[in-house]
Amino acid sequence: MTSLLPGPLVDTAWLADHLDDPRLVVLDATAVLPSPRYDGDHRCASGRPGWAERHLPGSRHADLTEDLADPGAPYHFAVPAPDALAAALARLGVGEGSEVVAYDTGGGIWAARLWWMLRAISVPAAVLDGGLHAWEAAGHRLASGDTAAPPAAPPAAVPVTPVPRPELWTGVEEVAAISAGDRPGTLVCALPPGGYDGSAPTRYSRRGRIPASRSLPGRSLLDDTGRLLPRPDLTTVADAALTGAGSPLVLYCGGGISAAGTALALTVLGREDVSLYDGSLEEWSKDPARPLEPGR
Secondary structure, eight states: OOOSSOSSEEOHHHHHHHTTOTTEEEEEOOEEOOOOSSTTOOOOEESHHHHHHSBOTTOEEOOTTTTTSOTTSSSTTOOOOHHHHHHHHHHTTOBTTOEEEEEOSSTTHHHHHHHHHHHTTTOOEEEETTHHHHHHHTTOOOBOOSSOOOOSSOTTSSBOOOOOOGGGEEOHHHHHHHHTTSSSOEEEEOSOHHHHHTOSOOSSSSOSBOTTEEEOOGGGGBOTTSOBOOHHHHHHHHHHHHTTOOSSEEEEOSSSSHHHHHHHHHHHTTOOOEEEESSHHHHHHHSTTSOOBOOO
8 A cells, every 4th residue: 555655754735735634643742851051961751741731623632751761761752562562652643554753852863763653663764844833834733722622533443563674773882893894784873963973961871972973962863943954955964974984874962862863854854874872872881891982
């Protein structure tokens, strides 16, 4: 069956035209993650209260802090096992035949994280470019209230059968091997410059980047409105950071969120050799034997 979605990114005009399509499920993936005030200051919370105040009509809130995270993992935001993720999606009305548009109010990184998780189990998904702010700026109406509209079809009537794509994730030992030069690939840090060079406070116990990493901040790929840069500008920024980079590109950040935004941009540019290190610096920094490199 031909996908309803035109690609990994949709704009507000496309979504407005397709909002009532029964195959489409719109999910707000916003979470709250304040900047750290000091090293070790990790605060995160569900974005559901904000969704209840203002959201796209018919959307539901997808909680990446709890419902769509693995509670047994030693780090925040860990991707659930495929079957657990499919079960959580069923509770949101996503089943066989569903296609998902994710959006957020945080510059697209939360929506990109959900998109990547769905992509990794072969659920058709896209991100709304510019998120809720773009939708509102285009003059489309918003809804409010803590109860989502009933799904067009009964949730979990036919749950998604996940088809995992393990090549989209890279584990800590593989990351260590790439860093040491024992395995092909390029590590790419999606944190802002202060996180990359260790000059800014971190949510974790140690500052710095994984050795042999390149820098491609997720925010550098967005314009002032939170949309992805136009393709020529996107290409220029990506090429400046990745010229000569070996494949695959393994992206990381603090918790696998900003890295997903960078993964979205690279996918829009046609890169198919992109993987995410799910544990990112939260997992890496917990082990004192794992080296971190400060400075530029």
